[in-house]
Amino acid sequence: MVTADTSDGPVLRAMGEEAVLLELGSLDDVLLVHRALVASRPDGLVDLVPAARTVLAVTDARGPALAAVGAWLLMTAERVLRSGEGDPIGSAAGASDRPEVVIPVRYDGADLLETAALLGMDADGLVARHTGCVWTVAFSGFAPGFAYLVGGAAWPLEVPRLSVPRMAVPAGAVALAGAFSGVYPRSSPGGWRIIGRTDTVLWDTAADPPARLVPGDRVRFVQVTA
Structure with a gap:
């Protein structure tokens, strides 16, 4: 299981045998990272659940291993937060795929x-x-x-x-x-x-x-x- 727990970056926590939780610093960070995760989600991932400061990734026995999911979450979050990609509100995850x-x-x-x-x-x-x-x-x-x-x-x-x-x-x-x-x-x-x-x-x-x-x-x- 990939983990990270630093004061200046995302934190990854195991949530049982089928999920992993990514903790972020703010709701704006969640919106930016969730958008990027939706755009790059691996096959077999069951669900992505954003909250005020976290994103939960859920998989199952047929999906990718939790270690791989954890690595994907961390790498995506670090890339997005380092580059400051986009407007967290104006370009939120899924906005272009569904009508207003x-x-x-x-x-x-x-x-x-x-x-x-x-x-x-x-x-x-x-x-x-x-x-x-x-x-x-x-x-x-x-x-x-x-x-x-x-x-x-x-x-x-x-x-x-x-x-x-x-x-x-x-x-x-x-x-x-x-x-x-x-x-x-x-x-x-x-x-x-x-x-x-x-x-x-x-x-x-x-x-x-x-x-x-x-x-x-x-x-x-x-x-x-x-």
């Missing part, structure tokens, strides 16, 4: 006015900023179909979470927290600030893939009134 996803939103969320005030603008200004940004799916988590969306330089805003999370957020709620936007795919507890709602289905077990949004997808929110 348009999500219609009714901006009538319970936290819209308060969130706008926290950001030093009115509700119309917040809606304009949210719809004027092309978002990128950085990674998925929290619940099946929940995508963490980042806006790069077009969205430099940080939104504080609710001090007391809601016990139930309705499916389709469009929300903000930290540097992220997201849409709740089903009813669940949550502490993100709700600014709108959509009828777009984000998780469908009969679809392939079941998640409407996958890492690398580009997303644009469009305001609707009905």
Whole structure:
């Protein structure tokens, strides 16, 4: 098993017998490295799963040996981070392979006015900023179909979470927290600030893939009134 654990570079960790985890320094690093990994993935690799600071590579008995996967992860990460290849948001993994996803939103969320005030603008200004940004799916988590969306330089805003999370957020709620936007795919507890709602289905077990949004997808929110 290839490993690396240095203070100034990627860190590789074994995750059982069929996976290896690449730890990186930032979400921007993840976006850049994940894009390069998707473009060069070896035959037999089962999955690549990005997160806020990591990329998980999963293989099986028919795929490449873990040592080879580890070497590929490290070499790719070191090459990309050394050269600073591309824009982590503007050219995220998979963006050129899938059409932009348009999500219609009714901006009538319970936290819209308060969130706008926290950001030093009115509700119309917040809606304009949210719809004027092309978002990128950085990674998925929290619940099946929940995508963490980042806006790069077009969205430099940080939104504080609710001090007391809601016990139930309705499916389709469009929300903000930290540097992220997201849409709740089903009813669940949550502490993100709700600014709108959509009828777009984000998780469908009969679809392939079941998640409407996958890492690398580009997303644009469009305001609707009905």
